[in-house]
Amino acid sequence: MKKREYIAIILGGAVFGFGLAFSGAAIPEITLSFLRLEDLGLLFVIGIGLAVTATTFYVVPKYMKTSFFGSEFTTKVSLPVTKRTIIGASIFGLGWGLTGLCPGTSFAALGMGNLPILYGIVGMFLGALIYGQIRSRK
């Protein structure tokens, strides 16, 4: 991968992370208040983020053969809905409902100086380690 692609990813990621911080989504207490239906504002973050992203994913590949720096556009492989989809999303929902943390917001929260979130990030690495070890054995 080219160096300028890494730079684009860091800068794009920074805009993404700044948006999570600015919206409040990266504050676990705000996410929890959304999940408790006390403040539905996160619907705007997800809805507008989704609308912009969907437009880009749909429109841009129609007008550009490859991405700006030459790599192919990733086309997401459609995966079937399995038991894992439902059980995995439920386990994620359990962790999300307990802490208000998801992967993207945790990184942004860390940048905001919310240092205890490191415990959550360490937890995510450990959870993925355990799951990956189990799946690697088969």
Added chain:
Amino acid sequence: MRDNTAMLETLFPLGVSHYVVGGLLVGIGISTIFIFTGRIAGASTVFTSSWSYMLKGSFFKEMSPTRSWRIALSLGLVLGGFVYFLFVADGVATVTAITPMRLLLGGALVGIGTRMANGCASGHGICGNATFEKDSLVATVTFLAVGMIVASLSSLLI
């Protein structure tokens, strides 16, 4: 008119403008990455792909081709939060009151669940739904529903 204002204040006690601006920036950030590099910016895979630097397990190895840019994405997310901290929050950190044990346990569940379901709030909730993937819709509805139930119950406990 007054009824509408009251309803808005009930549904969105903190107002809506920062949510709208934040959502736009999230979409623009993910779009920037896609337009310039063709990559789809899901945030959760880094927790698995990074282990491939140290471990040989097949599940980790499968994700090794994307491991380096996923670290770049994570650093970018941290950087974005840091820019907010410096220039918008004037160096005042928002520190969570959630206990370390709960963060660690909840984090582990997020780490297991997102990989089992192949995505998180950005990978499924935004990127997957953006291309109308059926598994993303099912996953999103499921984690939203479970998250809402668990968060509501946990507010009764703690």
